[in-house]
Amino acid sequence: MQLPQIRIQQQHAMIGMQSRDAQLSIDSAPAKLEISQPEADLQITTKQGNLTIDQSKALADVGIFSTEESVKKMANEAMQKAVEGSKKRRRQGDMLMKIENGGNPLAQVAKENSQRPEKQFNIGWIPSGDAVKFDYQPAEVNIEAHANKPIINVEQSRNQFHYQRGDVDVYLEQENWIDIDFENVKLVGNNFEIEV
Numbered sequence: 001m002q003l004p005q006i007r008i009q010q011q012h013a014m015i016g017m018q019s020r021d022a023q024l025s026i027d028s029a030p031a032k033l034e035i036s037q038p039e040a041d042l043q044i045t046t047k048q049g050n051l052t053i054d055q056s057k058a059l060a061d062v063g064i065f066s067t068e069e070s071v072k073k074m075a076n077e078a079m080q081k082a083v084e085g086s087k088k089r090r091r092q093g094d095m096l097m098k099i100e101n102g103g104n105p106l107a108q109v110a111k112e113n114s115q116r117p118e119k120q121f122n123i124g125w126i127p128s129g130d131a132v133k134f135d136y137q138p139a140e141v142n143i144e145a146h147a148n149k150p151i152i153n154v155e156q157s158r159n160q161f162h163y164q165r166g167d168v169d170v171y172l173e174q175e176n177w178i179d180i181d182f183e184n185v186k187l188v189g190n191n192f193e194i195e196v
Contacts, residue, residue, distance in 0.1 A: 004185040005183040005185075006180065006181070006183075007180070007181040007182075008179070008180050010177065010178040011174065011176060011178075013172065013174060014172075014174035015170060015171070015172060016170070016171050016173030017171075018169040019168045020169075021166050022163070022164065023163070023166075024162070024163050024164075026160070026162075027159065028159045028160075032154070033152070033153070034152070035150055035152050035153075036151045037150045038148035038151070040146060040147045041145070041148065042143070042144070043143070044142070046141050047139060048139055049136065049138050050136070050137040051135070052134070052136075054132070054133040054134075055133075057130075057131040057132070057133070088112075092105075092109045092112070095108065
């Protein structure tokens with residue numbers, strides 16, 4: 001015996017989705033930076049040192065004098081020699097005026113005038129220990145420095161934003177359908193029979 005059968009096949013609809021992510025890009029340029037450093041103001045003043053050497057005493061110890069002192073000393077010595085010579089000539093003149101008193105004044109005067117004193121020489125030209133005097137004024141150095149601050153200029157760069165928004169596409173990927181089959185189904189009517 002064959003039973004009537006109904007066969008139903010169906011397929012559901014399927015929806016497809018395709019998404020595109022949003023994109024953000026940022027362009028950031030570096031800031032413009034300028035730095036300049038002015039030189040420091042520097043002033044240096046120097047007062048030179050002064051060295052004074054006084055060797056007049058040392059020169060005087062060895063018989064060397066300045067022109068003024070030498071002229072003065074020679075004038076004094078000449079005056080003294082002139083006085084001594086004048087005294088000597090007066091004394092000798094007095095002796096010759098009194099020739100009648102006896103003795104031999106001519107021979108004595110001739111002997112005095114012909115003999116010269118013997119010159120003495122000795123190492124006496126060594127100056128004394130404190131003959132040279134030193135006076136030193138040290139040098140002075142003044143330094144004035146003034147530091148100048150650096151000059152900094154900054155120009156900020158703006159960021160560039162590029163945005164592309166995302167998107168979602170929805171579409172029908174598969175349509176739905178239904179299929180119905182009949183088997184062993186007969187329609188019996190008056191004087192006829194139909195198989196469905």
